[in-house]
Amino acid sequence: MDITILGIESSCDDTSAAVIRNNVLLSNVIASQAVHVKYGGVIPELASRAHQQNIIPVVDTALRDAGVSTDEIDAIAFTRGPGLLGSLLVGVSFAKGLAIAGNIPMVEVNHLQGHILSHFLDLPDRQLPHPEFPFLCLLVSGGHTQIVRVDSPLEMRIVGTTIDDAAGEAFDKCAKVMGLPYPGGPVIDKLAREGDPAAFRFAKPRVDGFDFSFSGLKTSFLYTLRDAVAEDPDFIDKHRADLCASLQRTIVDMLLEKLIRASKEFGIKDIAIAGGVSANSGLRDEIVEAGRRRGWRTFLPEFRFTTDNAAMIAMAGYYRYRHGDFAALDVSPVARLEELA
Ligand code: KG4
Ligand code: ZN
Secondary structure, eight states: OOOEEEEEEOSSSEEEEEEEETTEEEEEEEEEOGGGGGGTSOOHHHHHHHHHHHHHHHHHHHHHHHTOOGGGOSEEEEEEESSOHHHHHHHHHHHHHHHHHHTOOEEEEEHHHHHHHGGGOBBTTBOOOOOOSSEEEEEEOSSOEEEEEEEETTEEEEEEEBSSOOHHHHHHHHHHHTTOOSSHHHHHHHHHTTSOTTSOOOOOOOOSTTOBOOHHHHHHHHHHHHHHHHHOTTHHHHHHHHHHHHHHHHHHHHHHHHHHHHHHHHTOOEEEEESGGGGOHHHHHHHHHHHHHHTOEEEOOOGGGTSSOHHHHHHHHHHHHHTTOOOOTTOOOOSSGGGOO
16 A cells, blocks of 8 residues: 655754655655855754744645645654754644644654665656665764664664764864855865865874764864964965865765775675765765775765755655554654654
C-alpha cells in the first residue's frame, strides 16, 4: 500500500515542507530567510518570526505542487530537533494543529538522521543511487560534523564527532573574518576555484580516534590574517582566492583523513556525505577521488538535498511511520542532539 508523508522542517533559517509517496518526492518547497544576511549570521528571534510568516504558505504550496489534499496524508513528519528552539516550536506547533484538525498521525524526526536518509529519496522520473547497509555517512552541516555508521534506517551510531566547532561553522567564521557575506561556505567554495590551495598552510590539530576539532584552524586562520594585514592593509583583497582555496583544502583534508580511517577500521566501503557542507565542490571532488583509489562506492546527495529541506524529513518520517513510531500530542521540540531519543 502506498504511504504518503508530509514533511515539515523549521530547525534553523529555512522553512520547508515536502510531500513524498513511499520514497518518491512529489514536492519540496523551501523558503530561505534573507533577513539574516545583514547581521552576518542567523538571529534566532528573527528566524522564529519568519517561520511563523512562511509556514502556512509553504505547506500549502507543497500540497498543491504534489497534487495531494490533507485527507490523503498518512502522517505528518516534523523536525523535533536539534536546532533553534523558537524555530522548531513553529514547525512542531503547526504539525500538531494540522494533526488535530485532520486526525492525522505525527512522527518526529531527528534532523541529522533526516540529512543521512535523504540518500534514499527518488524522483518521479528518476531513481537516485542508494547506499547499501551498513554504510558510513560523513554528516557535515553548520552545527554538526559527524561520522555515522548507518546499519538500517532506524539504527545509526555516531562513531566520530567534533569536539568544538562544526565544519560549516569553520567556513562561516573564516568567511566573516575575510569580510565575506553569510553564509560563508558557498562563497568560499566559489572563490576557491580561482585560488591556489597550496598558497597558505594552517594548523591542523591532532585529535584522537574519529573525532574532529575545527576551532584551532579558525584561530590559525585569524592569526595569519592579522599578522599579514598589519604589514599590508590590502592583503585580504590581494589574496582572497588563495586564502579560500587553502582554507577549503585544509578542511576537506581533515574530514577525509578521519573518514578514510573509519572506512578501514569498519571495513565499510559504501561511503555517503550529507548536510550543507556536502555541497562543497572541493569535498565532493576529493571524496570521489579518494573513493576511486580505495574501491569505495561514494554517494553524493543532489544539491537540493544538501542544505536543509523537508524532503529528507519526510523520508526519515516514512521509515518511522512504517515502524509504528508515532509522536504523542504533548511532544515538545529539543534544541540539543543529546536530548533526542
Ligand atoms: O545542513 P545545513 O543547511 O544547516 C544545518 O543544519 O546547519 O548547513 C548549513 C552550512 C553552513 O555552514 C554553510 O556555510 C554550509 O552549510 N555550506 C557550505 C556550502 N554550502 C553550504 N559549505 C561549504 N561549501 C558549500 N558549497
Ligand atoms: Zn541541516
